Amino acid sequence: MTDNASLVARDLAALWHPCTQMKDHEWLPLVPVKRGKGVWLEDFDGNRYIDAISSWWVNLFGHANPRINAALRDQMESLEHVILAGFSHEPAVELAEKLVEVTPAGLSRCFYADNGSAAVEVAVKMSYHYWRNLRRPEKKRFITLANSYHGETLGALAVGNVALYKETYGPLLMETLAAPTPDCFEREEGESWEAYSRRQFEPMRKLIARHHQEVSAVILEPLVQCAGGMRMYHPVYLELLREACDEYDIHLIADEIAVGFGRTGTLFACEQANITPDFMCLSKGLTAGYLPLSAVMTTEKIYQAFYDEYDNLTAFLHSHSYTGNPLACRVALETLKIFEDDQIIVRNRELAEHAARAFAPLADHPHVREVRQHGMILAAEMMKDPKRREPFPWHERRGLKVYQHGLANEVLMRPLGHVFYFMPPYVITESQIDHVAKMALEGIDLATRD
Structure with missing residues (x-):
C-alpha cells in the first residue's frame, strides 16, 4: 500500500524536480499528492492542504472540477x-x-x-x-x-x-x-x-x-x-x-x-x-x-x-x-x-475585496514593507527593515519558513523568496481565505524572528 514515505523514496530515486535544489530534500520533505478536490490537495497519509497558489497559478475552478471532467x-x-x-x-x-x-x-x-x-x-x-x-x-x-x-x-x-x-x-x-x-x-x-x-x-x-x-x-x-x-x-x-x-x-x-x-x-x-x-x-x-x-x-x-x-x-x-x-x-x-x-469576474471581485480585508493585518507587521493587490493576486513583501527598505539576505530563505508553517496547518503557500503571495482557485470560500490569511500572518511572524 502506498504511503507518503514509500512514494517519496521512489520519487527521489528517479525524478528530477523543476525549480529545485534536489539536495534540499535530504531535510525538506516532499509532499506526495494522492488526490485533489476543489481547493484541497490530499496526501497519502490523509493530510490535506488548501492550494493557495493554484498549483503554480494554473488552477482556476478547483481540482477535479465536475464540469471540466x-x-x-x-x-x-x-x-x-x-x-x-x-x-x-x-x-x-x-x-x-x-x-x-x-x-x-x-x-x-x-x-x-x-x-x-x-x-x-x-x-x-x-x-x-x-x-x-x-x-x-x-x-x-x-x-x-x-x-x-x-x-x-x-x-x-x-x-x-x-x-x-x-x-x-x-x-x-x-x-x-x-x-x-x-x-x-x-x-x-x-x-x-x-x-x-x-x-x-x-x-x-x-x-x-x-x-x-x-x-x-x-x-x-x-x-x-x-x-x-x-x-x-x-x-x-x-x-x-x-x-x-x-x-x-x-x-x-x-x-x-x-x-x-x-x-x-x-x-x-x-x-x-x-x-x-x-x-x-x-x-x-x-x-x-x-x-x-x-x-x-x-x-x-x-x-x-x-x-x-x-x-x-x-x-x-x-x-x-x-x-x-x-x-x-x-x-x-x-x-x-x-x-x-457562473459570472466568475463578478464573484472574483467580491472574493478580492474579502481577501483585502483578511490580509490587511499583514500591513501592520514590523517586517512587512507592503501589501499589494491586483484583483485575485495579493502579495506581502517581508523586509529586515521596512523603513529603510533593507531586505533580508537572500540566503536566509525566510519564505521557506512561511511555506513550512503553511504545510503544518493545511495550507500550500510557496513564497517567491521573501515575498508571500496569494493566488487561489476561484472556488475558494471566504472562510478558507480567512484561514490562509491567519496562517500567512503566523508564518511571516515566525519567519522574521531573529
Whole structure:
C-alpha cells in the first residue's frame, strides 16, 4: 500500500524536480499528492492542504472540477489528437473563435502552442518574421522590462530579465534592451501608483525613441510581474506604451500567461488600460490547470504579412507535435463557458475585496514593507527593515519558513523568496481565505524572528 514515505523514496530515486535544489530534500520533505478536490490537495497519509497558489497559478475552478471532467471524458471518446498541419477539428476551431470573441478587439487570429514559454517564443519569432517579410530585417531587437520573466526556453529567457538566469545562461541568449520596471514598490513616500508609473515610463520612451529603427517589439507582463516577486504597477503605463509603440512603429507583446483569465479583476489585464496589443500570449488558466496548452492572439495585419504564394517562402515557421490538441482545446472551451455561466469576474471581485480585508493585518507587521493587490493576486513583501527598505539576505530563505508553517496547518503557500503571495482557485470560500490569511500572518511572524 502506498504511503507518503514509500512514494517519496521512489520519487527521489528517479525524478528530477523543476525549480529545485534536489539536495534540499535530504531535510525538506516532499509532499506526495494522492488526490485533489476543489481547493484541497490530499496526501497519502490523509493530510490535506488548501492550494493557495493554484498549483503554480494554473488552477482556476478547483481540482477535479465536475464540469471540466465531463467535457474531457466526452472529448476522449471521439478524438484525442490529430495533426493540425493540413487537418483541423472542431475543438480547435471553436476555441479560436471564442478567444477572438473574448480577447481585446482587433485580435482576430489564434496560433496554438503547448505552454507559456512556447507562446512567448511564437510571439517573438512572429514579430521578427513580420518585419523580415516586410523587408525590414534590421528590426530584430526586443525591449523588455527589468525584473521581467517570460519563461525558461532560450528565447523566452532572453526577453526576460531575471539576473540569476542571465548570469547562468547568458552566453546562450540573444541580447535585448532593458527599460526600468514601472513596479510601484519603488515609489516615493506619498507618491501614487499612477504618478510613479507615469514617471517610470519616461526611460522607456527614451529607449524606444533611440532604438526604434532596430526594435521589433516591446514585451511585458501587464500589471503584475509575477515571478519577479508579484511586483505591480498602474494601467496607465500600458496606455502610454501602446501610444509609443504606435508612434514609433514597433509591436507590443502582452504576456498574459499568468495574469490573464480573471487574475487581475478583469478577464485580461490589458482591458484595464483599454488597449489591444499586437500579440497576446495566453496559457496557464486557459485550461484551468488540466492540460498544457497556449495560444498567441494577433491581428489581421500581422497575419496578412505571412499570407502569400508558397514560392515566396514567407510562411511562419513554428510547429509542435501537440499543437491544438483536441483534449486541451475542449477543456479550454469548458473553462470559458464556466466564466460566462457562473459570472466568475463578478464573484472574483467580491472574493478580492474579502481577501483585502483578511490580509490587511499583514500591513501592520514590523517586517512587512507592503501589501499589494491586483484583483485575485495579493502579495506581502517581508523586509529586515521596512523603513529603510533593507531586505533580508537572500540566503536566509525566510519564505521557506512561511511555506513550512503553511504545510503544518493545511495550507500550500510557496513564497517567491521573501515575498508571500496569494493566488487561489476561484472556488475558494471566504472562510478558507480567512484561514490562509491567519496562517500567512503566523508564518511571516515566525519567519522574521531573529
